[in-house]
Amino acid sequence: MATKARIGAGFTLGGEQAEADPLSEGAFVESGLYSVIANRQDPRCFVIGRTGSGKSAALQHLEEVEADRVIRISPEDLSLPYITDLQVIRFMDSLNVKLDLFWIALWKHVLLVEIIRHRYGVNSPETKQRFMATLRDRLIRQPGKQAALDYLEEFEGKFWCDTDERVREITDRFTERLGFEGGLSAAAAGFGGKLSSSDVTEQTTESRAEMADRYQRIVNETQLAKLNQMLAVLNDEILDEANFTYIVVDDLDRDWVDERLSNDLIRCLFRTVLDMQRVSNLKIVVALRSNIFQELDFGASGGQEEKFRALILEMRWTEPLLEEILNERVRVAAANSSLDARAFRDLTPQPNNTRGNPIHYMLQRTLLRPRDAIAYANQCFAAAAGKHRIAWEDIHSAERQYSANRLLALRDEWKPTYPGIDEVVMKFKGAPARMSKIELQTRLDDCMLLMTSPEFSGVRWMTELSRAMWGSSAEHSWFELYQPLLALLYRIGLVGCAVGTSAAPLFVGDDPLLVDAQSTVDRCEYFHVHRMFHKALDVTRAGDRQTT
Structure with a gap:
């Protein structure tokens, strides 16, 4: 029991965000979730969760516990805004040229060099040369692996520099090649450059499809083969059990790159991590918000989503x-x-x-x-x-x-994924604690009618979720008309469902897939706003103001 001491005005249980939480380390609870992250044999490496679910705190604790084994990659240190602002990258994007192989090569390059720098303390031309000489001696009878080392020699001038300088160098080489082999002028390929008159002329004399094919071939010939050979060297010669290494990648939800390309970059990072699981004594852990993960289109690049889902650790x-x-x-x-x-x-x-x-x-x-x-x-x-x-x-x-x-x-x-979501949520202000399906339907109709307001910023996604409502067919079921919007409100945690008259409501934390099946939604008789939002939305239960 507490003594007669009083609670001080400044007494708290720490901050709400890991990076600004004075108790984050001293009061860390090593749950089963953390055990999976730290387990060297457990392949689950994609830590997915809502904001505030403890992703960053877990990675920070891993850094504290395994201080000599952890490499942190910060997206803000990768010069990615520099890359996405390059005229040639924007030009390729306008032609719908798939840059996935370049992004994967870029990620592999960054991760590979960071591991070598960490393992051998490479921080100068001299230490880099000593490392290369030692490794070549060990590979003297393995010409294939010795040839792979040539890749590292290509970046001799920047190898020991900060990550952003090395990223810029590999990108500049790539854009120079596009300019040389693809026919773009140097200005068009370079940072801040504009397409010259000859470049514009080329677009008028050559179809965009032909240009896209030509540049796609150049992208597809990026140096992935040499990088993959280096992964074999990394596995066989550089990392052993005594030098087990973790790489953590966090803060992918911040404004670190052009939004148009951020999903491509993250998706290619996931593909890179999946490929690098072949390296023993290495575990790459990537933390990502649930809503961003849901937006990644692995199928667009030929990726198999089930492979990635098998490596997910949900922070529940x-x-x-x-x-x-x-x-x-x-x-x-x-x-x-x-x-x-x-x-x-x-x-x-x-x-x-x-x-x-x-x-x-x-x-x-x-x-x-x-x-x-x-x-x-x-x-x-x-x-x-x-x-x-x-x-x-x-x-x-x-x-x-x-x-x-x-x-x-x-x-x-x-709001980054669903702009205007706050206006949708406010349609539940004053809602009863327990809504019938008809009462819910009335509020969902009000949400859909937001599209008639010129100030509503969510027209695009609301149009998609209410497509059946505005269609010409009168044969749509309740599920077809309202389930897409209901599923969103359920997924973000605002609304829960009760199957049966006396059943307790279930929310996304209880069953993430509850409202996906029509048979379940058809049996839902009542819908509830989550209790966390009752006070803010003036949701009350009649005759029971204290315990809603």
């Missing part, structure tokens, strides 16, 4: 695990204050038959993500400042601000 949490996270954070935070508490329950009201368990109440108002649980707890501590422990009144008063903040976070998470 349970109430007991989230309570364990809160307990650990209370233990660490209390040690730096006058509070004598070893668990979150030491600072919350006692459970009772009338109001129930306060921790369960709070966690029911999360999307089962660490960030939600920490944010609600911090809001409660702010409300309870000066008291010996949190009271039920503090939990309820904190809920309104917490709910409003989570609604804003939902908007920020999904």
